Amino acid sequence: MARRTKVMRIVTRLNVGGPTRHVAMLTADLPERGIDGVLVTGVTEPGESDGEAPSGNAVVTVPTLRRGIHPWRDVRAFFALRRLMRSERPDVVHTHQGKAGFLGRLAAWTSRVPRVVHTYHGFTFSGHFGAIGTALSVLAEWIAVGWATDLVCQDPRQAAELSRRLGRRVAGKIRIVPPAADVGSHAVTPPSFPPRIVLPARLVHVKYPERALDVLAALPGPVVMDVLGDGPLRPSLERRVASDPRLRGRVTFHGNVVPPFDILAAASVVLLTSRSEGTPLSLIEAQMLGVPVVAPDVGGVAGVVVPGGGRVVDASTVALTEAVADSLVRPRLPEEVVRAARERFDRRRLADRIAAVYAGAEVDV
Numbered sequence: 466m467a468r469r470t471k472v473m474r475i476v477t478r479l480n481v482g483g484p485t486r487h488v489a490m491l492t493a494d495l496p497e498r499g500i501d502g503v504l505v506t507g508v509t510e511p512g513e514s515d516g517e518a519p520s521g522n523a524v525v526t527v528p529t530l531r532r533g534i535h536p537w538r539d540v541r542a543f544f545a546l547r548r549l550m551r552s553e554r555p556d557v558v559h560t561h562q563g564k565a566g567f568l569g570r571l572a573a574w575t576s577r578v579p580r581v582v583h584t585y586h587g588f589t590f591s592g593h594f595g596a597i598g599t600a601l602s603v604l605a606e607w608i609a610v611g612w613a614t615d616l617v618c619q620d621p622r623q624a625a626e627l628s629r630r631l632g633r634r635v636a637g638k639i640r641i642v643p644p645a646a647d648v649g650s651h652a653v654t655p656p657s658f659p660p661r662i663v664l665p666a667r668l669v670h671v672k673y674p675e676r677a678l679d680v681l682a683a684l685p686g687p688v689v690m691d692v693l694g695d696g697p698l699r700p701s702l703e704r705r706v707a708s709d710p711r712l713r714g715r716v717t718f719h720g721n722v723v724p725p726f727d728i729l730a731a732a733s734v735v736l737l738t739s740r741s742e743g744t745p746l747s748l749i750e751a752q753m754l755g756v757p758v759v760a761p762d763v764g765g766v767a768g769v770v771v772p773g774g775g776r777v778v779d780a781s782t783v784a785l786t787e788a789v790a791d792s793l794v795r796p797r798l799p800e801e802v803v804r805a806a807r808e809r810f811d812r813r814r815l816a817d818r819i820a821a822v823y824a825g826a827e828v829d830v
Contacts, residue, residue, distance in 0.1 A: 472502035473555040475569040477562035478509045481721045483746040484586045492519035494816035546572035557823050567609050574612035584617040587743035610634050619644045619744040620765030645815035646749040651726045653755030656733045656796040659687035663732040665747035668696030676738040682711040683786045695720045730754045733796035752806035755798045759788040773802040
């Protein structure tokens with residue numbers, strides 16, 4: 466009987482969003498491929514909502530592992546992770562997100578873990594920070610890539626950005642593994658009336674939800690908008706909707722909805738207006754449900770829109786509005802486009818590819 470591989474997967478926090486769903490799929494799907502282990506997570510920040518907790522593996526919470534920078538707390542998180550590794554003795558450590566990626570890779574390197582894998586869930590060096598913050602993030606990642614054996618990028622653009630910023634430090638380490646999604650038993654359904662735009666996004670600066678309201682205001686009724694997500698910008702957005710006659714009565718704020726498939730499936734179009742993105746699962750899920758998508762050409766957006774699945778356009782309000790208006794005329798994708806999305810982003814392919822990375826084998830993309 467073949468020996469099973471033991472993996473310690475580390476994620477900064479299990480909040481509502483794509484990385485949590487990504488980790489949940491791997492946690493559920495890898496055991497049948499001979500891979501077991503433990504999932505280590507930090508805690509969500511104030512104002513964040515917890516995502517759906519993965520099942521299938523032991524889950525260990527490290528309270529000092531948090532997103533924000535706090536030197537003394539971060540040192541304590543590092544030593545907690547190293548104690549866990551020396552107790553569990555994993556064959557592979559696989560980190561996700563920035564803080565877990567830095568501290569987890571350092572703990573694995575100092576614990577002499579044979580294989581150390583890190584997955585990038587966003588475009589690390591663009592859209593999130595100012596000039597000083599970007600320079601510091603590049604420096605931190607320049608250091609951290611030296612502690613990893615494999616660097617998993619979800620999109621070729623992401624890999625190109627990493628190579629451009631870090632050069633020979635990442636040579637031979639990059640593995641491209643496309644994202645995956647799972648809409649369960651949800652089928653393509655007829656669009657609802659009135660026509661509905663769905664904005665699935667955290668209500669934070671980088672997601673630019675104000676621009677989504679600009680798009681809706683430029684469209685005549687009876688088009689309405691469902692906002693799936695929460696965050697610090699929600700009060701100001703709600704005040705704007707209440708005070709603007711072009712928006713009043715046309716926007717529903719649902720907060721975080723897990724899973725979001727019922728609302729996504731009823732949409733006429735799914736819209737993103739982000740300044741920066743990784744490989745957004747919401748766009749993949751929408752196409753799997755037959756809903757066309759519209760998004761700006763930032764980050765890895767273009768890589769998750771299958772041919773015929775939607776419009777990737779300039780980030781201007783005018784371009785986004787025109788693309789949404791065009792999509793509302795054809796609010797369901799052809800069957801062959803839905804099938805292509807479901808095949809391309811099948812979660813089984815994600816698990817097979819990550820298992821290959823753990824084994825040191827070539828990844829078939």
